[in-house]
Amino acid sequence: MNALRVAAVFRRIVAQFRRDPRSLALLFIAPVAIIALLGWVLSSQGTATTRIAVVNESNNLTGAAVATRIQTALDGQPGIAIDRTVADDSAARQALKDKTLDVVIVLPPGFGTQDRTIDLMTLGLNPTGEASALPAIQKALLGAVANTAGAVLPTLERTTVYGSPNATQLDTLAPVVVGFFAYFFVFILTGISFLRERIGGTLERLLATPVSRAEIVLGYSLGFGFFATIQVAIVLAFVLGRFDIPALGPIPAFAIGLGVRTIGNPLIAYLLVLVLGLGAVSLGIFLSTFARTELQILQFIPIVIVPQGLLGGFFWPIDQLPSLLQPVARILPVTYAIDGLRQVMIAGADLSSPQVLLDMGVLVAIAAIFVTLAAATIRREVA
Amino acid sequence: MTATPMPTAPSPAIEAVALRKDFGEIHAVDGIDMSLSPGRIYGLLGPNGSGKTTLIRLLTGLASATSGSVKVLGVAMPSRSNLARIGYMTQSDGIYPELSVWENLSFFATLYGQTDKAKLHATLELVELDTRAGTPAQDLSGGMRRRLSMACALAHHPSVIFLDEPTVGVDPALRVQFWDHFHRLAADGATLLVSSHVMDEADRCDELLFIRDGHVLAQGTPAELRTRAGTQNLETAFLSFATQPRAGSAASATPGQPKESHR
Secondary structure (H helix, E strand, O other): OHHHHHHHHHHHHHHHOOOOOHHHHHHHHHHHHHHHHHHHHHHHHOOOOEEEEEOOOOOOOOHHHHHHHHHHHHHHHOOEEEEEEEEEEEHHHHHOOOOOOOOOEEEOOOOOOOOOOOEEOOOOOOHHHHOOOOOHHHHHHHHHHHHHOOOOOOOOOOOOOOOOOOOOOHHHHHHHHHHHHHHHHHHHHHHHHHHHHHHHHHHHHHOOOOHHHHHHHHHHHHHHHHHHHHHHHHHHHHHHHEEEEOOOEEEEEEEEEEOOOOOOOOHHHHHHHHHHHHHHHHHHHHHOOOOHHHHHHHHOHHHHHHHHHHOOOOOHHEEEEOOOOOHHOOOOOOHHHHHHHHHHOOOOOOOOOHHHHHHHHHHHEEEEHHHHHHHHOOOOOOO | OOOOOOOOOOOOOOEEEEEEEOOOOOEEEEEEEEEEOOOOOOEEEOOOOOOOOHHHHHOOOOOOOOEEEEHHHHHOOOOOOHHHEEEEEOOOOOOOOOOOOOHHHHHHHHOOOOOHHHHHHHHHOOOOOOHHOOEHHHOOHHHHHHHHHHHHHOOOOOEEEEEOOOOOOHHHHHHHHHHHHHHHHOOOOOOOOOOOOOHHHHHHHHHEEEOOEEEEEEEEHHHHHHHHOOOOHHHHHHHHHHOOOHHHHHOOOOOOOOOOOOO
């Protein structure tokens, strides 16, 4: 290992990217723009009014009484508007299709003192979005129905161990997005850079010098680690910081940064992302062996990046995945980075936490495997 | 350019014994023996696909031989440390388009262990790119890129230099400069192996190796090869060697020329 040669490879990568403003923009501006967009979308969620109609198909007094109670109970709720013009089931279905209603509460024909089944009907095109108003409705329904039976409904309060029960989806999502972006961009950029070495004839030239494969991989890791460090610093600053700009003339007041609440140590979060990124550098070098064009590097996105986004615990906890997919999720590096980042950023864990140490250890092991694979493919005959 | 006797010189600069390289069914290098003396320019001549590049890659240790052995400057290849004494100008330019002339040169020179800036400047002057040091390689003309590629192979003053089709796409005036430079390097003691498929460059070499289908058809000075083939035209000479049956190559078709294949 010759430090001079490693430094030469490192400096070369930095010099190459300095000359390539578009790639720099991709590295530094794109993640901030995407996270800003994500923050915007998530923070405005739930502000739309849910339009509800109550339809009584039961033709009996109990039904009519319950229907009125439900309407009264829901009417005062924030974000809910009651439509009293819809009279029957078919009109309600049409209104849902016409998008003039969001939810219809149906008291079916058999509704009475014995059968207390109530239908909640939505359009079904966007189950997740439609479901967002359901908890509030269910609570009102329970209250209305329970009162008719004379029972008292217990009051539900929600507390959480970490963070606050009011934590938005953004608060829990933003920290892990940081890691995912670093992984994605480092993989794509290294893959393409190394592919260009292979097809541009410079790898052949490199291998004709006394430089070793370990020196090449290390130089690459330092180079991309350098850019990943800057990227993570910028993205973390954007996610955690918040800088309010007051209104000025025609420009309304706005804020730069998301101001996500965290009790974690950003330095440990950075360490996790860095180890994840080192694995991505070597994965990029390794997979560039199997690509002949830059387009073919992009073809690895649905194979390598998207499954990690879906299975890595981003949206669904690993334990809730189908049992066949759980072992798959457990070999993905992003899974461990996301878990570690959540532990650190939301639960405030530090390096004394065995969970964080395990995540870190697995990430180091995965990086080591890919470093070995990458080094092994570098000598592969280019011919 | 007198005919030198066989490689009886004490230590050949480049030596290959029964060298073979198979790609599946294809014998890219099909049993080559060679022994090249220091301080001379050897021309490796043959049509496209005759195995020239594969042979050079074997000699530099970039490809691993199926069988046989290679020694460069007395050291068995592949040897990473020995690469510091070898220069290799690849067929493609093999330079970084975003980097400047100076950055390309100093990058490769550093990998070779040459960090003396004065020597790098001298190399740039040699290829007449000293006024272009700050220009990104992608803004250079094709001939300038070729010169930069050559500078990257020579900046560390190697003793053995492989040049794979160095003059392809180079205009005649520059080609003359290239060859003048090659002769200066040889005069300083370097051994050069220059591959080409252009016969009119052959006369500039001290010695020629005609290669086809992965084996050496004939080796000798241009004058010797002409005499043996009985023609003044090297192209005709090549074809006459190519049509001789290969099995007889050990005995050598032309008497008095043991240089061919001595195994």
